[in-house]
Amino acid sequence: MTHKVWITIGLIAAALTLPASAADTVEITGTVTDRRGNPVPRCDVIFNPTAFIGDDSFYFKCDEQGRYRAEVPAGHYNSLYSLDLPEYAKTQLEFWGWNLTLDQDEVIDIAYDTIEVYSLSVWASNGGSQSLFASFRPMHLASALSPKFYRKQADGQDLAIFDIAPKLNAGALQATVDGQTVRLKNYFWSYEEIGQCGDNAKQNPALRPDEPCYMPMIIAQFERPKLAPGKHQFRLRVQDQNSGEIGEGLTHFVSNAAGLGF
Secondary structure, three states, X not given: OHHHOOOHHHHHOOOOOOOOOHHHEXXXXXXXXXXXXXXXXXXXXXXXXXXXXXXXXXXXXXXXXXXXXXXXXXXXXXXXXXXXXXXXXXXXXXXXXXXXXXOOOEEOOEEOOOEEEEEEEEEEOOOOOOEEEEEEEEEEHHHHHOOEEEEEEEOOEEEEEEEOOOOOOHHHEEEEEOOEEEOEEEEEXXXXXXXXXXXHHHHOOOOOOOOEEEEEEEEEEEEOOOOOOXXXXXXXXXXXXXXXXXXXXXXXXXXXXXXXXX
8 A cells, every 4th residue: 555655756746747739638627625525735636647657647736725727638547546645644545536538628526535445447237237337445544554464265265365444334335427326236345366465474474475465355236327428437435334434436437328338
C-alpha cells in the first residue's frame, strides 16, 4: 500500500506539461470531499495515461473548497487518483478511478476516507443474466495498521493470505451507473495473488518468504440498468460495517444498444 505513494512526487513533479493544442484536450472538473461530504482542501489529483504512475502523469491541486480543474490530453487513461499526501496512511487512503476514457469534458467528483477501492473493473454478463459484475480489492487503513496473516484452503489450494480488508456486509456496497443507483444482487470473496510473501512472512511463521501471497478481493453482481449505447461511468462506494468509514472508486465502460459489448 504505502510503496505506491512515495515514488509519486518525484515522477509527477517533472511531468506537468499541459498540451499546447486545446482541440486535443478535455477539461475534467470536480469536487473532492470526505465521507461526510465536507470539501477536502489542498488535495492532489493525478492522471496517469499509460501506467500506474509514469513520467507522463499529470498533477493538479485542489483549492480551499476542494475543487479541481484538470486540462489533459484527450484519450484513454490507466487511472487517476486523489489524496491528501501529508495525511496518506495516517488518517486516510486514496480515491481511484480506473480504465478511463476521457474523450470529452466531464465532471468527476471524488470522495475518499480510509478505504481504498483498488483495481476496479466492470463487465456485463453477455448471456446468462441482466447483470453487471465488478471486481476490486478493498483495503482498509485500520486493517493495514494491524494486518492479518493466515492460511486458507480455497478450491483445493493452500493459500498464504495477507489481509487488510474492511469488514463488509450486504449493505456495504453501493453502486451507480451514470448517477443511477443499481441494486446489489450478491458478492463473493476471492483472493488475488500479489507476489511473493517476502518480508510479510516475518510476521507469521506459517508463511514462507518464497511462496506467493494473496489478498482478499471481491466479485460483486449488480442488476444491469437499461443502457444507451456508448460510454458509461460506474461508481462504487464501500463502507466498513464497524466504523462507517468509506472508500470510493469509479471506472468507465462501453455498451452497445442492447447493453452488451463492453
